[in-house]
Amino acid sequence: MSSSASSTAGTPEAQSVNDPALTAIDPEFSAPENATDEVETEASAEAPTRVYLHPEQLAMIQTPEALPIPVLQRSVLRVSYVPAIMPGKWFNRWHERYGDRVQLAEVPVREARGLDSLHQDLCLIDPADNPAAGSSVESAAGSAEEGTAPSEAPAEDSVEATEHAPIARKAVPENPFAHMSIVRPDREPASADGEKYHSIRLYEELPVVILPVDHVLTVLDEVPVEELAEEFLLQPASNIPAYEEVSRAWRESAGRIVPEGLTDKETIELVAAGVGLYIVPMSIARFYHRKDLTYRPVAGLDTYPVHLVWPRAPKGEPRSEELEALLQDFIGIVRGRTATSERGSETRQARAERIAAEKAKEKAKARAANARREARDKKRANAKKNGNARQHARQSAKAASARRGKKR
Template sequence: MTGSEESPSFRLAYVPGVTPAKWVRIWNERLPDIPLTLVQVPAAEAPELLRAGEADAGFVRLPVDRTFFSAIPLYTETTVVVVPKDHLITAADEVTLADLADEVLFHPLDDVFDWDAPPGEPAFERPATTPEAIELVAANVGLLVVPQSLARLYHRRDLTYRPVVDAPQSGVALSWPEEATTDLVEDFIGIVRGRTVNSTRGRTTTRSADQPPAGKKARSPEQRGTRQKPAAAGSAGRGRRAATGGGKPAAKRGRPRRRS
């Protein structure tokens, strides 16, 4: 459990583009006595933050080091190209990387894509951050390919975006150090997975088959015995004959024989 036994807390990291509000709201409803602290962190720094124990879990961008972290993939984002509103690309509903081949594309140092080879013409320099690259796009000196959530996060009225159908995509996951899977981490996993407040899967403890749910009495072995199925139609008579020990069917009554 994070923090002291008297005042536990939960620290949740999240990278730009992720909106954890709905999960935080559910946490506050279910665990009002345990404060949840949000820690915003650049995508590239999230793994080291979790390694250092500065957060209990985090919404991060994939991939992660699966030899150290556990991860629950949540969703994969649409990739878009950010352009000025008067750019020719806005005439199309979607584009391909080939459509961007002759465009200057910024590749910021905090880029979240693992490009084999960045598309387009290289810019004169690499911006340090995505927000700086957005400012350069607004200055009409190049374009930027990002996950859709980042295009929305850094939205400007003079910019728009279009989907890039064949570009790499960025996935988001809930991740935490595997050896630090605490009860509070299990609680948050249950919230993210959509489990109800009464679900027994939120914690690591399990209940044996003979242990009753909370608030219910255990049944005796006789009460747990197999219930007999109702007798099939026409079998009642056979059951009565078996009970009397006869076993043979009664003789048929025929016409009386004449005396000689």
């Protein structure tokens, strides 16, 4: 029996076609040659096609498993944010207010990659269009998640099929990887360019110094910047003007070289090794917390701002009204506008209909609660009337205990 026939032998169709009883009745009977091939074709046609994210954008994401591809495909608005930023309250408000009507994708990107996400088109690769490309992207995805390089290099004759051209950087992409981004301007100074970007200051973060738990400065609840004059910081002194001024004489005599090109996580590992100290926003110190390290606020330093940034549309090429309305809706959420605010993408009629629907839902819940309460009161009254009040009390307590168990 062929492999295709054996794979379908368990199905009713295959059994009826290859039944030995039919051959015994009619020796000239033979199954159609393509009988099992049709079954395989139908099965393969039902298999969904898996789409992959371009390796360059996959490497940009902080936690790829937190951003499923279907979310990117369905989303009409995408907002990226750098590590240690906590935008959950704004995202939750969006989901509560708009739900499934307007899909929002939350894009966690790596350090200082917020602006990059604004200037690339979303690049999804369909293996059906290029199977070799799909396999190479899957390999790159597995390598990115495991932190290892692909085990095998592509063959020379398939280099063009497996390699992906770099994604072009555009001022305002038509379908961007992220429409807006929450960034730290001290890490991405270009975000302060008012001619290229709109920017809203969301909040300020307190500067803290990360140090080993057995460091002498841990005896202080707050460290004056002057106490750091003879401490080696694992960052350029020019980034912290107050420290640069008070430590100039010590740095000139010490002559120590500051490491470059390290991420926050790698630099904090050097702090744990006793190489030096590190000044960061408090959220970063909490995000990369370790048991052998602690942090203290630093007095005399400027706070770290956090901004919401999005590109300005080129002159003569305005955004579509739909996208502009969505951007304004998200701006309204981060600025604290309520759902009944006059500003936003909803028309007055749509807003009135939504509010009426919400009120009707609240009334329906209240009526259901009243009906349940009346049913309990009626049952209790009947129990008392029939002299079974004690039995009714026991049954009510048992039912309440069961409900609490289900909630747990």
